[in-house]
Amino acid sequence: MNQLADTAGFDRRASWMAEHLAPRKLLALGQWLVTFGLCAFLVVPVVMSIMAGLTVNYFRGISSGLTLRWLVQVWTQYHGSVFLSLEVAAATLAVTLLTGVPAAYALARSKTRWARIVEELIVLPIALPGLASALALIVVYGGITAFRMSVWFIVVGHVVFTLPFMVRAVAAVAASADLRTLEEGAASLGATFAQRFFTVVLPNLKPGIVAGALAVVTLSVGEFNLTWMLHTPETKTLPVGLADTYASLRIEVGSAYTILFFAMTMPLLVAMQRLGGGQVELMRRADAAHGAADKNE
Template sequence: MNSIPAPLPRAAKPHSRLRWPGSRTWLAAGQWLVTLLLCAFLIVPVVMSIVAGLTVNYFKGVSSGLTLRWLGEVWTQYHGSVFLSLEVAAATLLITLVTGVPAGYVLARSKTRLSRIIEEFLVLPIALPGLASALALLVVYGGFTMFRMSVAFIVVGHVVFTLPFMVRAVAAVCASSDLRTLEEGAASLGASFFQRFTTIVLPNARPGIVAGALAVLTLSIGEFNLTWMLHTPDTKTLPVGLADTYASLRIEIGSAYTILFFIMTMPLLVAMQWLGVDATGQRSAARKRIAVLPSSSTTTP
């Protein structure tokens, strides 16, 4: 009789083992957690302030309804401060462009110890509190009544505070690019200094100029400490008016004033990110190296 073959034993399936996340995974998760918590810590108060400026009654919350009434009241009472802040920022930007771009170029070209000392003196207003710089301006120029009561006095204070940002941004770009070789080549072809400056220096320094300009505008519009000490009742800028609304009016009006402030400053910050401002030129140099690598790899045997 034929014997029934015994069934073949099934191959043992390997048991899948759950791998415990490695140290790198835990480190990355911790970094993400800290980043998200920090973002929440910074963004949640801003969102709550915006919501407060759009609610009918802050203490009742969103359930009381949404309204643009407080924004209308802020614009009616403080639209003069908005236009004054824009005028001061525009004047500050113009002066820093005329003085800061040549200064940054000269400091980048000069390698003497005197230029480094001058650069440190230019950066000094950033290290000092705004109130200290304002007090120094009051001590020196406060006796000139007409100048003290004018908007030009605030513009001078803003120039003192923002000029280092323009100078450092332009100097960083001019130092990273090989302007000396380009200028020497143009000079050998008979180009004057003005021609070299307008056709070589300014185009190559454009990233630093854009970075400095955006920094000057945002800092001038948002500067409070120095402006608070220099302003008069007729020269009240946007940040000073914001402080007044929080101190003397309803919290809804103060929050609506904050919304107005965001409407003015956020486009500048977005523009800075959208333009990919790189004052040091490191990102553009990295892109050039990446673009060169494929072409060089194809030529090599």
């Protein structure tokens, strides 16, 4: 009897597994297939574009041979755009750090309705098309010829576009760090406002500052719409140069420029991804520590 019961129980478990696990495996397999299909849909064109910049003749393919001729040609003609893009990104980062970090700190500490209104106004440029923001800058400041023809005109446009990302990143960290409590503790020990800001506030805001800085630099290097409206023949940045190469109707040259663009932007994207993973790990450890402390209490 016991053997019959065990056999019946085994049969029931096997039947349940066949009914429930098989559909789950099929669902998981379908999800993987869809994921790989989407990755291929996105990655294959990028790979083909890179290969086009390394082949002698795109229409003949790899059989025409591989060459660095197009990369050398692009670097010779547009290396000035590369350095100009880096200069614009560095200047944009400096301005957003000097203005965005204090603004985010003030907004995080303030609980008034006006602070929320200011926060929404800062984010407003993200909701507007880049062309609209550029047109507004031209209408207001275009009459100042020296400013209009200088690279600082593009920097101002990039600051308007990227400042919300710096403010949001820093404000989010400031809100979660409970800076008010930390500052009150430092003040009770006799620390001045400057000492509290540089020794307590900034170290706690570091993850948000780094994340915001990477976002600002990446967006500044790759921004096209706003830059295209604001640039002059003497202030041509990397994305504008990329558009010019594709307008030349020589796909090998445009693809070689794309390789150059990837070489600049991919390290920034990888750094941002690693930073994001590090922040998630830090938050997980902090939550675990708080949980352990609560249990001990």
